[in-house]
Amino acid sequence: MFDEMNGDDGARPPYCGVAHWLDTLGLATLDGKRREAETLFRRSGITFAVYGEGGDPERLIPFDLIPRVFGRDEWQRLAAGIVQRARALNAFLWDVYHRGEILRAGVVPEALVYRNRAFLPEMVGFDPPGRIYAHIVGIDLVRTGPGEFRVLEDNCRTPSGVSYMLENREIMMRMFPELFAGNRVEPVDGYADQLRATLEDMAPRHGPRAPVCVVLTPGPFNAAYYEHSYLADQMGAELVEARDLFVDDGALWMKTTRGPTRVDVVYRRIDDEFLDPLVFRPDSYLGVAGLMDVYRAGRVTLVSAPGAGVADDKAVYCYVPEMIRFYLGEAPVLENVPTWQCALPEHRDHVLTHLDELVVKEVHGSGGYGMLIGPRASAAERAEFARKIAHDPAAFIAQPTLSLSTVPTLTPRGIASRHVDFRPFCLVGRQIRLTPGGLTRVALREGSLVVNSSQGGGVKDTWVLSE
Amino acid sequence: MQLAIRHRTRYRYDPAVAAVGVRLKLYPPTFAAQHPVAWTVAVNGVAVAPGFRDGWGDQVATHFVRGEVAAVEIEAAGVVDTRDEAGVVRGLREAVRPGMCLRATPRTEADSAIAALAREALEDGGTQLQQAHRLQDLVTARIAYRAGHTDGATTAPVALASGAGVCQDHAHVVIAAARSLGWPARYVAGYCLHAEDGGDDVATHAWAELWLDGIGWVGFDASNDLCPTDAYVRLCAGLDAFDAAPIRGHVEGAGAEALDVRVAIHPAGAEQ
Numbered sequence: 001m002f003d004e005m006n007g008d009d010g011a012r013p014p015y016c017g018v019a020h021w022l023d024t025l026g027l028a029t030l031d032g033k034r035r036e037a038e039t040l041f042r043r044s045g046i047t048f049a050v051y052g053e054g055g056d057p058e059r060l061i062p063f064d065l066i067p068r069v070f071g072r073d074e075w076q077r078l079a080a081g082i083v084q085r086a087r088a089l090n091a092f093l094w095d096v097y098h099r100g101e102i103l104r105a106g107v108v109p110e111a112l113v114y115r116n117r118a119f120l121p122e123m124v125g126f127d128p129p130g131r132i133y134a135h136i137v138g139i140d141l142v143r144t145g146p147g148e149f150r151v152l153e154d155n156c157r158t159p160s161g162v163s164y165m166l167e168n169r170e171i172m173m174r175m176f177p178e179l180f181a182g183n184r185v186e187p188v189d190g191y192a193d194q195l196r197a198t199l200e201d202m203a204p205r206h207g208p209r210a211p212v213c214v215v216l217t218p219g220p221f222n223a224a225y226y227e228h229s230y231l232a233d234q235m236g237a238e239l240v241e242a243r244d245l246f247v248d249d250g251a252l253w254m255k256t257t258r259g260p261t262r263v264d265v266v267y268r269r270i271d272d273e274f275l276d277p278l279v280f281r282p283d284s285y286l287g288v289a290g291l292m293d294v295y296r297a298g299r300v301t302l303v304s305a306p307g308a309g310v311a312d313d314k315a316v317y318c319y320v321p322e323m324i325r326f327y328l329g330e331a332p333v334l335e336n337v338p339t340w341q342c343a344l345p346e347h348r349d350h351v352l353t354h355l356d357e358l359v360v361k362e363v364h365g366s367g368g369y370g371m372l373i374g375p376r377a378s379a380a381e382r383a384e385f386a387r388k389i390a391h392d393p394a395a396f397i398a399q400p401t402l403s404l405s406t407v408p409t410l411t412p413r414g415i416a417s418r419h420v421d422f423r424p425f426c427l428v429g430r431q432i433r434l435t436p437g438g439l440t441r442v443a444l445r446e447g448s449l450v451v452n453s454s455q456g457g458g459v460k461d462t463w464v465l466s467e
Numbered sequence: 468m469q470l471a472i473r474h475r476t477r478y479r480y481d482p483a484v485a486a487v488g489v490r491l492k493l494y495p496p497t498f499a500a501q502h503p504v505a506w507t508v509a510v511n512g513v514a515v516a517p518g519f520r521d522g523w524g525d526q527v528a529t530h531f532v533r534g535e536v537a538a539v540e541i542e543a544a545g546v547v548d549t550r551d552e553a554g555v556v557r558g559l560r561e562a563v564r565p566g567m568c569l570r571a572t573p574r575t576e577a578d579s580a581i582a583a584l585a586r587e588a589l590e591d592g593g594t595q596l597q598q599a600h601r602l603q604d605l606v607t608a609r610i611a612y613r614a615g616h617t618d619g620a621t622t623a624p625v626a627l628a629s630g631a632g633v634c635q636d637h638a639h640v641v642i643a644a645a646r647s648l649g650w651p652a653r654y655v656a657g658y659c660l661h662a663e664d665g666g667d668d669v670a671t672h673a674w675a676e677l678w679l680d681g682i683g684w685v686g687f688d689a690s691n692d693l694c695p696t697d698a699y700v701r702l703c704a705g706l707d708a709f710d711a712a713p714i715r716g717h718v719e720g721a722g723a724e725a726l727d728v729r730v731a732i733h734p735a736g737a738e739q
Contacts, residue, residue: 098562100564100566103566110566111566111569114564114566114567114569114570115569115570119567121522121523121563121567121705121706121710122521122522123522124521124522124562124563124564124567125520125521125522125561125562125563126522247488247529247531248531248533250518250529277717278488278489278490278529278715278716278717279490279715282715282717289488289531289717289719290488290490290529290531290717293490293518293519293527293528293529294518294529296518296519296521296527297518297519298519
């Protein structure tokens with residue numbers, strides 16, 4: 001098991017500053033600071049749910065004070081891999097909604113894409129601005145050794161959690177200014193401006209005035225509402241619900257006290273099927289009638305593009321390294337986790353005979369639900385999954401149980417190692433912008449590998465050192 | 468042949484509603500078998516031009532009527548030159564790939580009876596084209612044409628089991644059966660001069676198109692047990708009747724809706 005801070009002979013270099021700080025501070029002070037941080041979070045009102053996790057929107061996610069740190073070289077390699085992946089995923093999306101060269105070449109099975117429920121025939125033949133579909137790519141990474149990073153999954157729709165990246169840093173800087181004075185930590189607070197620049201990049205028309213960008217939310221009952229309002233506020237964009245928008249004269253308009261204002265870009269935090277009751281679900285009250293046709297006529301931009309989800313399906317995930325070779329002609333910088341697709345008979349046989357070693361996931365599942373962690377499961381649970389897999393093999397994939405890296409974490413019984421993952425946020429506009437940082441999730445239960453906030457996960461500030 | 472068409476759809480709202488949005492796929496595309504000579508679409512007397520062409524090759528328009536809306540009348544009318552191409556669709560400007568037309572929709576999910584029907588179509592061997600004709604014959608024989616027996620939400624398995632239905636049901640069963648064989652299939656809405664669903668309540672017609680290796684898309688109309696001829700005008704396509712609806716509406720407000728549809732189709736110069 002790889003601990004990111006504690007090496008064989010003392011603290012690993014990126015963590016020297018943090019290790020020293022912990023030693024100086026002492027456990028009692030740290031615990032007092034933890035309570036103080038919790039009060040600050042409560043006062044800021046931040047509540048949170050990672051995409052698709054559901055759960056109680058009012059719940060506060062535990063924040064761990066001990067930062068997770070990447071050295072400059074570590075980050076440079078990660079960044080190259082993240083950007084490469086974001087480029088390949090967008091190239092794939094453009095291709096499958098046009099001639100489908102990667103399918104014709106037999107590199108990715110046609111049925112996996114065309115019969116995927118996230119694939120939208122409504123998008124076929126359309127060119128979104130810049131040929132970009134996934135403008136905010138959240139890539140979930142795990143670490144298994146000093147130089148070993150693996151991609152767990154891609155999020156091409158509306159990955160959430162970035163507000164935690166920003167708030168965690170803000171609170172850490174407020175509470176421990178001396179810590180940041182002594183360590184060269186890359187700032188993350190440029191994210192909102194970069195998101196705004198990415199949205200503006202994508203405006204269908206460029207006139208003398210700045211494009212009008214809005215954040216479209218399902219409303220306060222959505223688990224990520226806090227994030228929607230936070231990002232809108234940070235960007236200086238309007239936070240709108242469906243009732244604030246309407247389509248007329250081939251354009252999208254926002255109702256304001258000064259009359260209708262034409263909207264150029266919609267950062268939508270509602271799912272595809274709710275976007276437009278005239279095209280998708282007729283019973284949707286979250287979307288705007290006529291929105292899709294204004295989009296397809298090239299008179300408003302939707303971020304992310306409808307149908308972008310076909311690239312982040314857990315079965316399509318298996319082919320991302322092939323996409324990188326196919327579209328970019330490059331070797332993948334970041335590896336996938338080896339994955340067995342239960343849809344393939346020989347893979348299925350392997351999975352069924354090795355259930356006690358594997359993690360089995362539902363292709364369309366998320367949030368750590370509908371998942372079997374073989375080594376931890378009871379015989380009955382494994383038998384249950386064997387039945388499910390036999391019944392609908394294409395709905396499942398399996399991966400080896402990885403030994404995730406650990407980072408020191410404050411627990412009720414002192415500082416202890418806990419497993420972590422990592423979600424950086426890559427912005428794709430006319431240029432690619434990657435904030436040096438991201439969201440580190442930590443499994444607070446001893447030995448647990450499930451970092452999801454709905455299942456006992458917490459978060460940490462993530463540092464990228466500039467030297 | 469030249470066909471003159473007048474297709475009027477009237478929605479009435481009581482009480483009046485705040486707004487009605489309509490999405491129209493009412494523009495017959497040009498391809499080898501047809502060419503619109505003159506064609507207009509109007510909503511409450513206002514001409515509506517299409518905003519874009521979708522992946523199926525169909526032009527799409529969206530239009531809103533706002534403020535105390537008691538009625539919305541949509542009229543599509545014009546003259547279309549047609550040619551008998553034996554149902555083969557050549558020269559249509561479309562981007563949808565055949566493989567996309569293998570996915571089942573809630574209305575076209577095959578059950579065991581539909582899968583069995585599909586296998587029956589293969590029994591006599593022959594070419595894929597012959598098998599497709601056999602499938603059409605089987606659906607014509609198993610589902611009697613009877614209006615009012617099914618509705619817009621009827622699924623293919625229900626239609627086959629009930630043994631009666633209209634053009635939509637015939638098309639759905641042909642599509643579900645074809646896809647169960649791994650043949651791409653799609654739903655087409657349009658008009659037909661000799662549609663068996665004639666009479667005063669005539670609406671639009673519908674049929675299926677199957678992708679046949681070496682030929683391409685070919686229309687199969689199990690309601691008439693016929694491949695489309697020059698008596699047919701093709702309006703738009705989709706994965707099923709819901710997807711290929713020539714008109715979709717969205718109402719803001721809560722008035723009771725009444726619908727009236729009239730389609731008049733004649734050889735040009737023979738208008739009544």
